[in-house]
Each structure stands twice: as structure tokens, then as C-alpha cells.
Amino acid sequence: MTEGTGARSGKQFGPGLARAGILAGGLLVGLSVFLPWSVPVDSSYRSSAAGSDLGPAAILAMALGVGLTSVVVLPAASSRVPVLGRAAARGRLPVPAAGTAALVAGVAVLAVVVVWLTMPAFVDPVLPARSMAGRTRMPAIAGAGLYAALAGTSAELAACAWARRRSQRP
DSSP: OOOSTTOTTOGGGOSSHHHHHHHHHHHHHHHHTTSEEEEESSTTSOOOEEGGGGOHHHHHHHHHHHHHHHHHHHHHHHTTOHHHHHHHHHHOOOOOOHHHHHHHHHHHHHHHHHHHHTOOOEEOSSSOOSBTTBSOEEOEEEOHHHHHHHHHHHHHHHHHHHHHHHHHOO
16 A cells, blocks of 8 residues: 555545544544643632643644544545535545654644643732733633543554554555
8 A cells, every 4th residue: 555645535444433533633633722721739729721722832732633534534534525525536635644644733732732831820800910021820720621631632643653563665
């Protein structure tokens, strides 16, 4: 089986586990868009920060996770749904090679880890300022969205690595 853009039907990811892993991971990453990625340590405050509020690394992770899912799953779905088949015939999106897809998923996992490591602090709106520099800051902890994004991108990476290993077998 050759890798590259020649396989328009998505057969290199197979009908089974690899495509299901990429789809499940993409759904988790898509769900993480609507969940808070960081929350204040003090649970009495109801503020949170979504992934898009946490900078370019979070946006990159979400875009790569959802984009990888759409590029891998849409060609396979286009053979079953006539409307998508006509749209795919016009667009001719190539299915990435399993190695390229694994690289994209790996970058998405690293972007989520970077967001986790650079989690911003929240400004406390109630406590008085400790200095002339500004308000008191509260540390942030990871929220459900960050865990969903990490699980989703990791599932995509595992599925892509499995597809790559499977495509290398004779």
C-alpha cells in the first residue's frame, strides 16, 4: 500500500480501529472547544477560560485535531453519502499518509501540553491589590476541556501510529 495523496478513499486508515480512533479523538477535541480549559484554584469563583482564550497553542491544537479528523473521515464518508461524494469529487482533498497524520497528531498533543504548562493565572476581582502592579492573582488548574483535548489528540496520535505500523507490514 502506498502512502501519499494517491489514496483518496482513505483505505490506508482501514475501515476499523484506526479510523474509529481518529474519529473518537476528533470528537473529543471538538467537544473540548465548548468546555473550560482552565479554572481558578478556588472553586468559589465561577470564571474559566476556554481553549480559544488561551492563545495560539490551544487554537493550533484544536484546529489540528478537528482538521485531521475531517481530512481522514470525509473521504471515507463521501463514498457512502452521495452529496458528500459530489463535493469530494469537486474538492479532491487528499488523504494524508499515515506518517504525516501521525506527525500532525503529535504536534497537536504537544500544543495541548504547552497550553497546560503555560496556564495563565486568574485575576481575583474581590481581593485588594497587593502592590501597585495590579490585582491579586490566583493560580489556574486544568479544566475538563484540557483533559478532553489531551485525550482526543492522544487517541488520534495512537490511531495514526497504529495505521502507520499497519501500513508498513508486508
